[in-house]
Amino acid sequence: MELQKEIGKQTDGSAAKSTLWGSLFGKMDVRAYTMVGALVLIWVLFGLLDPTFLTARNLSNLFTQMSVTSILAIGMVLVIVAGHIDLSVGSIVGLTGGIAAIFSNWLELPAIVVIIGTLAAGAVLGLLQGWLVAYKMIPAFIVTLGGMLVFRGTLMGVTESMTIPVSDKVLALLGNAYFAQGFGIVLGVLAIGLIVWSTLRKRRSRQKYGFEVAPFAVDVIKMAALSLLVVAFVFVMNAYKGIPFPIIFVIALAAIFFFLSTKTTFGRHIYAIGGNLEAARLSGINIRRKTMSVFLLSGLLASIASIVLTSRLASATITAGNMAEMDAIAACVIGGTSLMGGAGTVLGALIGALVMTSLDNGMSLMGLESFWQYVVKGSILVFAVWLDISNRRKGLR
Incomplete structure (x- = not known):
């Protein structure tokens, strides 16, 4: 019985991981x-060459x-x-x-x-x-x-x-x-706020009408990845003259x-x-x-x-x-x-x-x-x- 319970736990964990990765990559x-x-x-290739x-x-x-x-x-x-x-x-x-x-x-x-x-x-x-x-x-x-x-x-x-x-x-x-660096920071904050708001709004809308919703961790990962891209873009642009x-x-x-x-x-x-x-x-x-x-x-x-x-x-x-x-x-x-x-x-x-x-x-x-x-x-x-x-x-x- 204990062995069966352990197998069941492992199966449930694998299923959860499968659901997570499937939500991230299965429908993309x-x-x-x-x-x-x-x-x-x-970019990596050209960065290495020059x-x-x-x-x-x-x-x-x-x-x-x-x-x-x-x-x-x-x-x-x-x-x-x-x-x-x-x-x-x-x-x-x-x-x-x-x-x-x-x-x-x-x-x-x-x-x-x-x-x-x-x-x-x-x-x-x-x-x-x-x-x-x-x-x-x-x-x-x-x-x-x-x-x-x-x-x-x-x-x-x-x-x-x-x-x-x-x-x-x-x-x-x-x-x-070029826009001033402060404008780039404000734009980045607004962009991140829009990413978070639109993702959560879409999630609530799907839940409201009974559609399938991806695990919350998936949405968090997507929001974090997009926000990181925004931050990187603003940082690089501001490192020169601004956007x-x-x-x-x-x-x-x-x-x-x-x-x-x-x-x-x-x-x-x-x-x-x-x-x-x-x-x-x-x-x-x-x-x-x-x-x-x-x-x-x-x-x-x-x-x-x-x-x-x-x-x-x-x-x-x-x-x-x-x-x-x-x-x-x-x-x-x-x-x-x-x-x-x-x-x-x-x-x-x-x-x-x-x-x-x-x-x-x-x-x-x-x-x-x-x-x-x-x-x-x-x-x-x-x-x-x-x-x-x-x-x-x-x-x-």
Whole structure:
């Protein structure tokens, strides 16, 4: 009897551990955790090959560099989830950046007018393409490929292929300024408080409606891990000059679009359209309007990225945003967004953008020629798509 009791205790302990580990890893997004692991591996590798990679200064520059790709990827997620593609965002970045420079330099308009005019231009370009896709039934690939060429050509014609400097002090702050260290600490405290509040709120909500709830220890571990990441980020940024302005834009936009995609009817409709177009139509979803909306948002975010890029470079050039659409698409796919539509997250796109920027940054520090960056990023993109297709095939079996 005593032996049976002891075996029972061991069995119960093993079951508890199994439940704990199962809650931590059994239902997780394997793709997302794999990319986080790959990101850590990339950082460790480049840190060993070049000690300057993991310095506070370089990491601050890295996060600033990823801002443009991240902003574009946030908009691209919704487009791809809806089952489409947008090849024009890089050219919209270039054209709207040129518009901003013309407004500021040639017309000498106030910064607020320049910003509003640039955002309006991006939204209109996105709306036009969305209308062609949604209401004229032209494939998005063709519309945005044509847009990529038209917008780039327009930029060259309007600027006469010249670099236009931007000297407005307010615009210069948007891409180059840093928040004071105290702001970073306050932001970190607020972020940790939000993590704890949202986790406990979600837990209480699931308990209230009778859904399965993970062991409390699992939630504590997750909250501690996320809080540690926030503390590390703030510490590293403050060790240099503070949190860069562009990163705040990325965080704010990511929060807005995370809420939009997961907590609103609009977001659920976009996932439904990408998951099963016919079912979405039979459900009464206005597919045309939603499709036009995602392209409008993509164009708007491209214009925001153009303001950041133009501010950072203090000028608008005809090469601004060149190939940026490829980086944005790769960031989305690497972060788990399916090119088949219906699956993808804003957080995953940000992880993908960080992976892409880390590769660029690390290879540049090592002095590798630029063609290696294209080879490596292209190979990773193909691998990510292959992984997505393989996982989908396994799910159908």
